[in-house]
Amino acid sequence: MHTDRFEAPFALARRRDGDLVRTALVAGDRIRDLTAAELGAPELNAFLSDPDWDRLAALAAADGDWMPLSGAVLTAPVAPRQVLQAGANYRQHVIELVAAGLTQNSDRTPDEARAFAAKLMDERAAHGEPYFFIGLPACVVGDDVPLVLPAYSDVHDWELELAVVIGREAFRVAPEQAMDHVAGYTICNDITTRDLVFRADMKEIGTDWYRAKNAPGFLPTGPFLVPAPFVDGPDVNVQLALNGQTMQDASTSDLLFGIPALISGASQTMPLLPGDLLLTGSPAGNGQHWRRFLQDGDVMTGSIAGLGTQTVRCIAGAPPRTAAG
Known part of the structure; x- marks a missing residue:
């Protein structure tokens, strides 16, 4: 149930109705289902390809079969065909990571290391390119289901992120046109199993994002899809609390590569499709920083200004079955 504002x-959501998932319109503390005729499209991704926000604004102001939002069970507000994720994209976070390594492996003082790292990041922003990897759409879930922590590791981590929801298809677009392809924004928590990020059996091949980030439910998303005209994506606050204690707190104004650069860069390889998710990166303050990882019974509360709040409850996964079992 949701009471978070x-x-x-208004915003879009997807509501569970028994075994069905229905596209819905949310206005204030009310929610109502949307028929294809009301949406003006056969399904949500088709609507997002050419969103008519004026149509929904009129519906939000009209009488109808409204229900209390507090009684609704919401799932992920989108059903993406592709999920792209930007890595190492908060400037200050990356500076601190690089500086920490330099102070351990060189004669630089902490201030000298941070100054050197800042220069590297500024050069990367000016002349480099965003770093992307891909996630599985099947991992996208709502906070209506608990996050099951696989028993094969004890180092599952959180990474709260602003997620761009693609509208009109974007293929090899310039940064100047990129924002024309944004339908809206939502919240994603990019769960990562830290001890699976690098392959122990073959370090030469580098990172293994498939195993580290794609267990069931590892992309809690939503609860709302807020239209782009209502969100200042380049400057919103991203905050995650673990059991009530703030762990991440930053603004997207610190992104190394901003939203237009990310959309343009990602679209150079493959078309971004309506309803796809583009995660913009996660700020400092994940479990690896705090040396504290997710445990059975933990509750993560992720908030992004203007997008509401998601509440994710963690439960321990079943131990792996033995050959005899």
Whole structure:
């Protein structure tokens, strides 16, 4: 059930109704299902390809079969065909990571290491390119289901992120046109199993994002899709609390590569499709920083200004079955 607010006049959501998932309109503390005729499209991704926000604004202001939002069970507000994720994209976070390594492996003082790292990041922003990897759409879930922590590791980590929801298809677009392809924004928590990020059996091949980030439910998303006209994506606060204690707290204004650069860069390889998710990176303050990882019974509360709040409850996964079992 959801009582958390967003600041926009209305937003989209997807509501569970028994075994069905229905596209819904949320306005204030009310929610109502949307028929294809009301949406003006056969399904949500088709609507996002050419969103008519004026149509939904009129519905949000009209009488209808509204229900209390507090009684609704919401799932992920989108059903993406592709999920792209940006890595190492918060400037200050990366500076601190690089500086920490330099102070351990060189004669630089902490201030000298941070200054050197800042220069590296500024050069990367000016002349480099965003770093992307891909996630599995099947991992996208709502916070209506608990996060099951696989028993094969004790180092499952959180990474709260602003997620761009693609609208009109984007293929090899310039940064100047990139924002024309944004339908809206939502919240994603990019769960990562830290001890699987690098292959122990063959370090030469580098990172293994498939195993580290793609267990069932590892992309809690939503609960709302807020239209782009209502969100200042380049400057919103991203905050995650673990059991009530703030662990991440930053602004997207610190992104090394901003949203237009990310959309443009990702679209150079493969078309971004309506409803796809593009995660923009996660700020400092994950479990690896705090040396504290997710445990059975933990509750993560992820908030992004203007997008509401998601609450994810963690439960321990079943131990792996033995050959005899």
